[in-house]
Amino acid sequence: SQQGEEDPQALSIQEGENATMNCSYKTSINNLQWYRQNSGRGLVHLILIRSNEREKHSGRLRVTLDTSKKSSSLLITASRAADTASYFCATDNQAGTALIFGKGTTLSVSS
Amino acid sequence: EAEVAQSPRYKITEKSQAVAFWCDPISGHATLYWYRQILGQGPELLVQFQDESVVDDSQLPKDRFSAERLKGVDSTLKIQPAELGDSAMYLCASSLRSSGGEQFFGPGTRLTVL
Numbered sequence: 001s002q003q004g005e006e007d008p009q010a011l012s013i014q015e016g017e018n019a020t021m022n023c024s025y026k027t028s029i030n031n032l033q034w035y036r037q038n039s040g041r042g043l044v045h046l047i048l049i050r051s052n053e054r055e056k057h058s059g060r061l062r063v064t065l066d067t068s069k070k071s072s073s074l075l076i077t078a079s080r081a082a083d084t085a086s087y088f089c090a091t092d093n094q095a096g097t098a099l100i101f102g103k104g105t106t107l108s109v110s111s
Numbered sequence: 112e113a114e115v116a117q118s119p120r121y122k123i124t125e126k127s128q129a130v131a132f133w134c135d136p137i138s139g140h141a142t143l144y145w146y147r148q149i150l151g152q153g154p155e156l157l158v159q160f161q162d163e164s165v166v167d168d169s170q171l172p173k174d175r176f177s178a179e180r181l182k183g184v185d186s187t188l189k190i191q192p193a194e195l196g197d198s199a200m201y202l203c204a205s206s207l208r209s210s211g212g213e214q215f216f217g218p219g220t221r222l223t224v225l
Contacts, residue, residue: 004153033213042115042202042216043154088153097209098144098167101153 004032004089004102012108019076021105023089024069030092032065033099034074037086046074046087079109113137115217117203123223129191132220136185136205142166144214145178145188146202154202160186161209193224 007022023032031050035043049056049065049072056063062075076083086106090099116135124130136143141162146154157176159167162183171178175194180186190197200221204214 031212035216040200040219040221042117042218043204043214044216045213048213090153093156095167097142098156098159099214101155103151103153 004091004100006087006089006102006105008105009103010106010108012110013079015079015081015109015111017079017109019079019083019107019109021074021087021107023072023074023102025072025089025091025102026070027091027094029067030096032063032072033090034061034063034072035088035090035101037088037104039085043088076107079107081109081111083107084109113215115203115205115215117201117217117220119220120218121221121223123225124193125225126195127192129189130193130222131190132188132201132203132222134186134188134203134217136203137215140205140207140215141183142206142209143180143186144204144206145186146204148200148202148219150199157188159209166209190222193222195224198222198224 004023004025033048034046037043047058060077065072086104088101088104090101143160145157148154158171158178160180178188200219202219203217206214
């Protein structure tokens with residue numbers, strides 16, 4: 001079963017615009033991660049935010065975490081065509097040893 | 112830069128045949144994961160190894176799937192017999208520890224069962 005649910009399922013924007021994706025989850029977590037997957041490829045880790053953190057930045061990425069609402073958001077600023085990919089949030093499982101992924105948000109950035 | 116290696120990248124087989132996938136994790140990574148990803152979905156864990164031991168195989172269909180990591184390094188995932196519903200991307204990942212931290216993924220094996 002999948003813990004996280006991303007929203008929206010698909011997002012289309014122009015280059016230079018910001019893209020925001022949301023993730024909701026069901027049970028308490030130790031940390032939440034975001035991954036990117038280019039079409040037909042493996043996943044690449046983007047950022048990890050711990051349950052005691054509220055916001056984290058990495059380059060053009062900004063992640064927020066609201067444990068009271070069991071939700072997280074990923075903001076990509078000044079998007080580029082190369083950002084076109086699927087983005088997944090992942091939370092640790094009950095044992096804290098593996099990841100449970102959401103269904104993902106497909107982002108299309110056109111030039 | 113160290114990467115997780117997987118082979119083959121693509122596999123087409125007929126139902127009832129046997130298939131096998133291979134994964135070589137990043138050197139020094141004790142934890143290895145096999146995921147299955149159906150088109151349009153996120154990856155779902157099939158099996159997790161800590162060194163050569165299985166930590167979690169609760170989602171592995173054991174009547175047809177098997178996985179091993181004999182020397183605690185590379186791993187093989189086998190399906191016998193393959194069914195139409197097994198068509199998916201099979202992803203291998205590794206991590207330093209089994210604590211739910213960052214995982215490093217291979218490029219995956221795209222399986223098509225005809």
